Amino acid sequence: MSTPTPKVSFKEQMHLAREDAILQAACRLLGEKAFDAMTMDDVAAAVGIAKASLYKHFCSKEELCSAAMVQILGRVHDYVATLPAEQPPLEKLRALVRWSLERLMANEMPLLPSRNSTLRAVLMANKEYLNGLLTVSDQIGEWITEAQAQGLINPTLPPLVVLYTLYARACDPVVSFLKESGQFTPEQIVELVLQTCFDGLRAR
Template sequence: MQPAPAKVSFKEQMLQAREHAILRSACDLLGEKSFDAMTMDDVAGKVGIAKASLYKHFGSKEELCSAAMVEVLSAAQTYLTSLEPSLPAVDKLRAVVRWSLQRLLAQEMPLLPSRNSTLRSVLMANKCYADGVIQVSDIIGEWITEAQAEGVIDPDLPPIGVLYTLYARACDPVVSFLKDSALYQDEEIVDLVLRTCFDGLRAR
């Protein structure tokens, strides 16, 4: 008989709930204004706690945002594994891009740090983040090579180039331009970007 799991104290539950709220708020702010523009005051204000309380959970903005990026990667991994294995590879790729575009429109997709951002080096040194990127890239990369073998994606394109092209949709400025135009509903924007991504601009 398995021993009963240890009970989590009420205090620990409250700390976990607050940490989750902090990470959620950090993700939202990273989607709204990027790492370099975001401050710890912004995060504390959004959560509704004192900045001193925020620092009890995360010692720096870099540490907090690294944890938030790991959360996003974890959500992406969960989504990837939820897709029906029998789906054609290109349909899985479309589904992943659709998911990332929907997150971007909901401002739940953190904007990638600029090349000279201090967060970039911190992320590269974070094993959980680095391992997550590799795992996600391996899954999507396998679908890309399958789609190329089936002739659905140009086999002359280097798979890594296709991979980065799909990743770029998660921070595509076209999405915000179309949103700001007020000409299209969110799902129309998603469909339009998916169409240009996978079908190109040439008339058929």
Template sequence: MSILSKLSFKDQAFKLRENAILDATTAVLGSKGYDLMTMDDVAGAVGISKPSLYKHFKSKEELVGQAMVRLLDGAIDQVAALDPGLNPVQQLAALLEWALRVRLGGGLPFLPSTSPHVRDMLMRNVKYMLRVVKLNRQLEALVRQGQKAGLLNPALPSDVILFSYYARTCDPAIDYLQTFSKMADDDIVRHMLTVAFAGMEAPAARATAA
């Protein structure tokens, strides 16, 4: 039985509306960014009044923080569901594929913004930071396992690999390809995974360099 089914009808309706608010927040953030997004934008996207919105979230900071917490919860769930039979790089690739598909569906990247205000706001959000630490620890372990197994370059600091990996989730190439190319989402994901893990050199060139 799901958590939602255990709630009263009133509480279920409240929770469903909260999820709709977070969906709308994600969409508005994706199109306008944090600075230009307003509570009016979100209320209008959901089809509720602004006072009704404030019954769920008291400020734009709280609203965006919860949207990011939900994203990280999804990522942590994906890590828990990874096939243990896959090697560390395959597991990293599977998670990145999920993240890219979230982006293509209008979702948010792992790294939400380079804005100092947004960064400071999220760093004050305890729920968000706890999840960041947990996810970072899990992915760092996969990176180190990949390096130890010779699947990832052991000469690179693990932080370089890890934060380059995170950056792929907010790569603007996704937006450009989705808007201007004629590729299907599956092809965009496949090519972005190739660039992330194999680079852009032709296999023959890599063999010659080696």
């Protein structure tokens, strides 16, 4: 006989809902401002709660942003899982980069922390983050090596170089520059960055 799932109290549901709203706001602000410029006051204001209430969920900006980065990795993992197994590896890579660029355009993709950022040190000590990053990287790495074996990606490039190049598109400053120019629609920007990423700059 299965054990019934314990009911979550209304108070706990509200707590979880507010925590999710906090994480969503942190992700958006990390995309807009990056870690070093973002403050806990910014997050509290974005959620519409007092800063004291924010600290009931997360004791520091580092802890909050670390949790937000873990959540983003979870979303990447979930998206990867939706891609059909029969889809060619290069198309999977292109779809993932497209998804990342669309999140970046909507300020839903946190910018990667700089090497001297306190957040980077926190993330490197976060096992949940590192495990999630390893899982996603391994899957992307498999697609890269498959595409190289098929001659669709330059086989002379180390797979790690290709992996980091694709990761960089998720925080590509070119997207912001093109948005600020006002010359292109969001859809056009995504297509242009995809084209330069996968097809390069050389005339064909």
